[in-house]
Amino acid sequence: MNGNDFVLAINDMKHVFSGGNNSEGQLGRRTKRRNEKNILFVTNNDTLYGMGGNNKGCLGFGHNTEVKTPQIIPQLCNQRIQRFINGYDFVLAINDMNHVCSWGHNDCGQLGRDWGPKDHYSQPEEISYLNNKYIKHICCGFQQSLALTAGGQVYVWGENNLGQIANYDRHSIYPRPRIIFVVSKGPDSMNTYMPSKKSSFEDEVLKLIQNIPDDNNMDTLPTKQKHTDHNSKKNIIFITNNDSAYGLGGNASGCLGLGHNDEVKTPQIITELCRKRIQKIINGNTFVLAINNRNHVFSWGHNNRGQLGREMTEFGDYLKPRNISYMNDKNIQHIYCGTQHSLALTTDGQVYGWGDNRWGQIGQGHKSDGRWSPVLLKFANNYKIQSIFCFYVNSFAVTADGLVFSWGFSDVHQLGHNTAYDILSPKLIPHLRDIIAISTTYSDDNCFTHYESLFIELSAIGSGGFGTVFKVKHRFDEQIYAVKRIEFKKSTDEYMKGILMEVKNLRKLNPDFVVQYITSWPESKHLYIQMEFCSQNLRNILDIKPKVFDREFGEAMSSYEYFISCEIFRQILESVQYLHELNPQIIHRDLKPDNILIDGNGRNGRFVKLCDFGLATDHDKNINYKTYKKHTSGVGTMRYMAPEVLQGYKYDHKSDVYCLAIIGSESYSQSDDILNAPVVKLKRILVSMASTPAFSQRPDCSQVLQEYSE
Known part of the structure; x- marks a missing residue:
């Protein structure tokens, strides 16, 4: 017997054989949707690696053959990619210049590139039309794409058979990005859904939009069957800026958290999620996890394998969100879901896993049908984990040193170990170094970053x-x-x-x-x-001070302005003195007006604060005096840099005192005409603070303050 591109046969022993197209499982065999099994690794030095099924060339290598071990993707290296977003077998990426490139499947023009000659592009290429649009966010659906500009304009392209990118010209394809008018009070958020009627829901600003499909953390449909009645693929949860939560969609297994599993056709408020300060929502196959600002984890939806971290029941579903109390004292900072399993990462680098374990994807060292109580995973050499990822029935963890562990299903070598056997516990991927992020062509990369x-x-x-x-x-x-x-x-x-x-x-x-x-x-x-946040810095104050005190350029300060300047400089001295009296001392090494903040809501009588400690260094008197050129030379801003630092000599905390002398001279630049003893004394103090080449004779801040206050 034959169907469309597939055949079934039965022999005299009543055994059934099958062959041909199996995209929807029509052969009675496991489908191999290679789009679920592609991984991208990003390193600190802007090198990108890829591996997996590579259907339609969605890894960007220039071919569409399977890649069994991590390989460098030359076209994506040194492109300063900031984010990857994926649809079904196609990928968009945006770099630090806000340019968008695309590759992979293009049968409906979803790449924003030439459409017609071929149905896919296996090498990344910029969507040049968008280069001058200053794109801020990009988003993918099943076979459509959207881009949001800094000015709030939305560009769309790709398939529109169901009106998913425009309410007009349905059944059309838009291979070239075109602008659409979107009425939204949430300029910092974007998604393909907007309610068509005015409602209380529309009156609230959207903070987070989360799409809940029926498979593996993805905001797009997992198969090409576009007209199924699988309402589990069509669920959306909205979190607003005033901490309300709404849901709508098919609601299979109660994955909207409304207390029932009936279809919801208009946004309905999710009471159990309101006022919970939800920070992020992560979903698997009709089950959902959420984490709030106290690092508490909530779960609801399908629980047939214990993926909710809640006890498995006869019916297998939990229709309302509930806190996983076991995790409350674990200080969870990140959560991730696979199809039916979950991972959680603590702030001290530990990883917990629970849920479906038929392929070893929770990493406990053996297979099982499921586990509802979270288990602490073990990593070789007690590595501390920095980030976690789940894809389909695979799991990954990145260490603080940029190494990668993987475990779970490995039928097309997608775990990087060049084996089709499942990996039952975390195993280090050889030859991968300096990894800071992992992406997949089948993941929830459309969510906002933290x-x-x-x-x-x-x-x-x-x-x-x-x-x-x-x-x-x-x-x-x-x-x-x-x-x-x-x-x-x-x-x-x-x-x-x-x-x-x-x-x-x-x-x-x-x-x-x-x-x-x-x-x-x-x-x-x-x-x-x-x-x-401090609203002003000393540079701003010095620029506006003459105008505030109604003083022309070159005109002498009034006594009142001089008094204010003295108070600011005194507090600057006290702040630097605080650094120099620590054990070990801290040398700031980049003191300048831009790095001195003015706090309008000062406390304890203080309003001056130091900032930008990126160049600061510890200075231990017992160590640093013994080694020539112990500290780096040429560090800081040229105008304020002490001569001994600029010339590469050994220096100590008094290099900061030199910076303060220059800052002081700028603060009192128009005080010469105030002919009184304090001003003369001040000038003498500033000269001593700038003493060179005998910089060791400069006074400490404490000495300056003592003389300054007399």
């Missing part, structure tokens, strides 16, 4: 030793913060030590004297540091 899910970026406010600082608004508490983003440009020990030095210093310092550290995390080739 940074994007927590903050609305308002503006860039400056750059420092290693990165750029942004003014941001927290999506939940609505407070304003400063977030510094530092790119991992190299993977050398010296470079990484320099990047981490800022976090190390900020965490231990008194916020009365330095900008207050809140938290930090690595993500997408960057380190993010969240700090308090």
